[in-house]
Amino acid sequence: MSTQSTLPALIAVCLSCFALTASAAPPGAVRPRLKSGDSGDSVRILQLLVSETRSGNGPRIGSDGAFGPQTKSALQAFQRAAKVDLSGEATPRTWRALLRASKRGLLGRIDPTSPVGAERYRLKTKGPKDVAIHLLPPIEVAPGRRAQPLLFLGKLAIDADGDGDAWKSDPWGQAETSLQWGGGRSLNPTKTPFFVLPIGFDKAYPGVKLGDLGAVIYRGKIAFAIFGDRGPGTKIGEGSIALAKELGINADPRTGGASEGVLWIVFPSSGNRRPLANDVIVRRGRELFAAAGGRLPRR
Numbered sequence: 001m002s003t004q005s006t007l008p009a010l011i012a013v014c015l016s017c018f019a020l021t022a023s024a025a026p027p028g029a030v031r032p033r034l035k036s037g038d039s040g041d042s043v044r045i046l047q048l049l050v051s052e053t054r055s056g057n058g059p060r061i062g063s064d065g066a067f068g069p070q071t072k073s074a075l076q077a078f079q080r081a082a083k084v085d086l087s088g089e090a091t092p093r094t095w096r097a098l099l100r101a102s103k104r105g106l107l108g109r110i111d112p113t114s115p116v117g118a119e120r121y122r123l124k125t126k127g128p129k130d131v132a133i134h135l136l137p138p139i140e141v142a143p144g145r146r147a148q149p150l151l152f153l154g155k156l157a158i159d160a161d162g163d164g165d166a167w168k169s170d171p172w173g174q175a176e177t178s179l180q181w182g183g184g185r186s187l188n189p190t191k192t193p194f195f196v197l198p199i200g201f202d203k204a205y206p207g208v209k210l211g212d213l214g215a216v217i218y219r220g221k222i223a224f225a226i227f228g229d230r231g232p233g234t235k236i237g238e239g240s241i242a243l244a245k246e247l248g249i250n251a252d253p254r255t256g257g258a259s260e261g262v263l264w265i266v267f268p269s270s271g272n273r274r275p276l277a278n279d280v281i282v283r284r285g286r287e288l289f290a291a292a293g294g295r296l297p298r299r
Contacts, residue, residue, distance in 0.1 A: 031113045034090035038067040041132040044153045045112050046090050046098075048263060050074050052220065053101035063153055063261040106222050109293030110136065112151055112263075121152075121204060124233035131236055133205075139291040141270040147207050149292050150266045154237035156218065158244055159196050160253040161229055163188040166241055170253035179210045179228040181275050187228045189240040193281060194228025195264070196238035201230075211271030213281065215289045217263040218247040222297060224285025226276055227266070237262060265292065 032042055047063040051074070061074045072088040079086050082097040099111060112134055122130040134151040141147045160170040163186045167173030177186040177194070187194055195214050202208045212227045216239065223246035231238050241251040250256035267288045276284070290296055 031090070031092065031095040033092070034067055036067050036069070036072050036088070039065050041065065041153070042113075043067045043071070044260075046075070047071055048112070048153060048261065049098040049102055050078050051261070052105050052107065052217075053078065053098060062259075103295070106217055106220070106295055106297065107293075108295030110151070110265075111293075112153075121201070121236070123198065123235060124200075136265075136292055139267075139288070141267050141288060141291075145269055147268040147270070149288075150205060150208070150268065152236070152264050154262055154264065155260055156216070156244060156247070156249055156258045156262045157235065157238045158251055158253045158256045159194075159229060159231065159238045159240050160189050162186040162192075162240070164190055166190050166253065173253065177229040179226070179273075179275055187240070187275060189242060191242055192228065192240060192275070192278065193223055193225040193243040193246055194240045195225045195243065195266075196229045196231040197227060197266075198233045198236050199230045200233050201236070205268060207268030208266060209269065209271060209273055211273040211275070213267050213270045213285050213288055215265045215267075215285055215294065216243065216247060217265075218249060218258060218261060221247050222289070222294075223247050224282050224289070226271065226281050228275070237264065265289070265294075267292075 034043055034046055044063045044065040047061050051061050061070050075090065075094070076086055076088045078098070079094060082101065084093050084097050085091060095113065099113070103109060114136070119133050119135070120130040121133050131152055131154060136149040136151055138146045138148050160166040160173050162175070162177040166189050167175055175186065180186050195216065197208065208227070210227050214225050214227065216223050216225060223243055225239060225243050228240070244251040244256060249258050270284065270288055286296055
């Protein structure tokens with residue numbers, strides 16, 4: 001084939017690649033100017049940062065993704081304390097102040113607004129519903145192995161599946177978890193802090209495997225957990241009874257959980273597809289969280 005006939009084809013391929021890249025950019029990958037009435041993932045991130053970096057008398061707000069009166073009031077309290085404009089809007093100056101303040105909290109150098117990369121993960125629901133998955137800068141997750149941690153915001157539903165009797169209190173409970181000890185014994189949800197990802201998530205993100213580690217943040221508390229179970233493809237954000245208790249969340253399988261405001265960080269390729277003792281989960285989780293830029297609380 002001649003160079004003349006090849007060049008237009010190459011240009012077409014390059015343009016199509018650019019179009020795919022551009023269309024993949026989700027809300028939350030930038031720091032847009034936000035005001036009352038706005039909604040979406042960028043608002044959830046704003047609410048999380050405002051809540052985690054609030055001033056001493058500032059209100060802690062949820063992360064429902066709707067910029068309402070409570071969000072405006074909390075944002076103004078932060079702006080007053082940070083001595084930036086009191087507009088009650090997320091201006092560029094306010095975003096910068098929030099990120100500076102967040103470095104003193106658990107997030108440390110982790111920037112959920114970073115444009116390093118982000119994608120949408122579509123849940124298998126009847127209506128259109130997807131979740132923004134933020135790709136953090138690559139870190140070493142194991143000797144000689146690097147991967148990009150995945151960050152997303154959502155809820156924490158209680159998973160009572162596994163060894164023991166807890167599953168019996170859940171109408172949809174079962175006595176098995178996807179990750180099991182030798183001999184086929186499942187994880188115990190009352191003893192092991194584990195998280196659940198929807199069936200198919202590890203196909204969308206091939207680096208994610210059972211046994212990988214994660215960090216979960218809720219209202220100023222952090223817990224470390226292991227990817228221990230697969231759940232329905234209709235929802236994302238589930239954790240064991242033990243994980244919920246560590247975060248101060250109501251752990252009752254029927255009435256517990258947190259409907260919003262939970263920040264999840266998954267470290268792909270950080271495990272070996274086998275369960276780990278709780279002390280190892282915590283130790284490795286702390287190492288990975290620190291490597292990603294997180295600020296570890298004192299023990």
